[in-house]
Amino acid sequence: MTLSADVRVTRAGDFTLSAAVSAPAGTVTALLGPNGAGKSTLLRVLAGLLPLDAGRVVLDGTVYDDPTAGVLLPPERRPVGVVFQDYLLFPHLTALDNVAFGPRCRGLSRARSRQVAQEWLDRVGLGDLAGRRPRRLSGGQAQRVALARALATEPRLLLLDEPLAALDAGTRMRIRTELRRHLDDFGGVAVLVTHDPLDAMVLADQVVVLEEGRVVQCGAPREIATRPASRYVADLVGVNLVPGRGLGGDRVALDGCALTLPGAPVGDVLVAFPRPRCACAPWRRPTRGGPGPCGSSAWSPRWTGSWSRSKALPTSGSPSPPAPSRTWVCGSTPGSGWNRGPRRPWSTRVRRRTDRLRRSGERSRPRRWDRHRAWRPPSAGPRRGRAIVGAWVTGERWGWCAARPRAARPCWRA
Numbered sequence: 001m002t003l004s005a006d007v008r009v010t011r012a013g014d015f016t017l018s019a020a021v022s023a024p025a026g027t028v029t030a031l032l033g034p035n036g037a038g039k040s041t042l043l044r045v046l047a048g049l050l051p052l053d054a055g056r057v058v059l060d061g062t063v064y065d066d067p068t069a070g071v072l073l074p075p076e077r078r079p080v081g082v083v084f085q086d087y088l089l090f091p092h093l094t095a096l097d098n099v100a101f102g103p104r105c106r107g108l109s110r111a112r113s114r115q116v117a118q119e120w121l122d123r124v125g126l127g128d129l130a131g132r133r134p135r136r137l138s139g140g141q142a143q144r145v146a147l148a149r150a151l152a153t154e155p156r157l158l159l160l161d162e163p164l165a166a167l168d169a170g171t172r173m174r175i176r177t178e179l180r181r182h183l184d185d186f187g188g189v190a191v192l193v194t195h196d197p198l199d200a201m202v203l204a205d206q207v208v209v210l211e212e213g214r215v216v217q218c219g220a221p222r223e224i225a226t227r228p229a230s231r232y233v234a235d236l237v238g239v240n241l242v243p244g245r246g247l248g249g250d251r252v253a254l255d256g257c258a259l260t261l262p263g264a265p266v267g268d269v270l271v272a273f274p275r276p277r278c279a280c281a282p283w284r285r286p287t288r289g290g291p292g293p294c295g296s297s298a299w300s301p302r303w304t305g306s307w308s309r310s311k312a313l314p315t316s317g318s319p320s321p322p323a324p325s326r327t328w329v330c331g332s333t334p335g336s337g338w339n340r341g342p343r344r345p346w347s348t349r350v351r352r353r354t355d356r357l358r359r360s361g362e363r364s365r366p367r368r369w370d371r372h373r374a375w376r377p378p379s380a381g382p383r384r385g386r387a388i389v390g391a392w393v394t395g396e397r398w399g400w401c402a403a404r405p406r407a408a409r410p411c412w413r414a
């Protein structure tokens with residue numbers, strides 16, 4: 001049993017979804033993408049609620065939609081179960097009757113439908129609440145009733161439209177784990193729409209990233225997380241993407257520096273840097289009579305959670321910080337590096353203080369004497385040797401961040 005969908009559909013005249021998705025039985029495919037990317041549109045096409053303009057939807061060898069051949073199976077004749085974002089339970093029916101609705105529509109007797117429904121409610125752990133109406137169920141319970149209702153029809157394709165979106169953080173975590181268990185037992189193809197990368201990583205075997213109606217990346221969650229193919233995915237999984245140029249021979253030129261990255265392709269590439277857990281700002285003394293290399297004479301690194309933020313202390317004549325943006329640039333100052341040049345011996349005072357900070361886990365502002373030194377941060381991070389330094393700009397803060405070169409990897413041809 002497999003799903004093979006080649007979907008081309010235009011909505012409201014100006015949005016076109018053109019995506020090909022295939023999935024084997026027993027797998028969960030997550031559709032991930034920003035608002036308006038076309039995830040729900042794809043789900044509606046698969047459910048038969050929206051006819052194709054071109055393409056084909058085939059499930060288990062049966063063509064469900066093919067405008068060229070004039071085939072369009074109506075939604076009620078498709079073996080498809082849907083869990084909607086807000087569950088859409090029938091408010092006037094009990095949980096049992098909600099779940100029994102599907103089997104009843106498929107021709108089972110009333111008694112048999114209710115028996116099937118009770119079995120499904122037992123499986124999702126809600127057997128005791130069978131007589132409750134939806135308004136007397138919590139969000140998590142309603143979600144499970146909706147899942148039971150979708151599964152009670154024994155669908156071959158299960159569509160889940162942001163099934164955890166309506167839950168609070170704690171419930172979401174618990175229900176996510178339960179959902180994973182139910183999906184493991186499901187033998188058909190499941191397609192899940194989500195905005196949450198964690199849902200995709202935990203629940204899915206395959207992630208399809210949609211942007212502006214196009215598939216920009218498709219692969220296993222791990223692959224998506226380690227080799228993001230777009231800024232959206234990179235932001236989602238928490239890495240920085242830096243444009244560079246593959247020179248051949250595993251060399252990649254970034255702005256102002258070069259990296260050796262095994263397997264780097266030739267041509268325009270983007271290099272992914274995990275966001276550093278720590279960073280150090282002052283790497284060179286300002287030259288006498290002029291601003292420092294970064295346009296400031298002193299930096300004061302500050303540690304915030306796993307993020308490093310630096311604030312430039314402007315000197316007279318220093319250029320103003322770049323306009324706020326979330327763009328990362330890398331190595332725009334020649335010779336950028338971590339502990340560049342001979343390492344300076346650490347004074348006993350600095351070492352003691354650093355050790356104390358490391359022991360206490362404290363992340364504090366370094367004192368005055370730390371400035372202009374290759375200051376070793378109290379947490380894990382780049383320690384010695386060459387490293388790439390990137391500048392980031394967020395709001396009014398801007399500064400330099402370091403990442404280990406070996407952690408960088410080219411991820412796709414730009």
Ligand SMILES: Nc1ncnc2c1ncn2[C@@H]1O[C@H](COP(=O)(O)OP(=O)(O)OP(=O)(O)O)[C@@H](O)[C@H]1O
Pocket residue numbers: 011012015033034035036037038039040041042
């Ligand atoms: N009923 C509709 N009629 C016409 N156009 C629609 C309709 N619903 C959505 N669209 C358009 O289709 C495009 C894709 O919408 P869709 O709902 O598929 O995106 P999405 O990725 O599911 O977004 P979200 O994450 O916000 O739910 C959007 O440009 C939207 O304006």
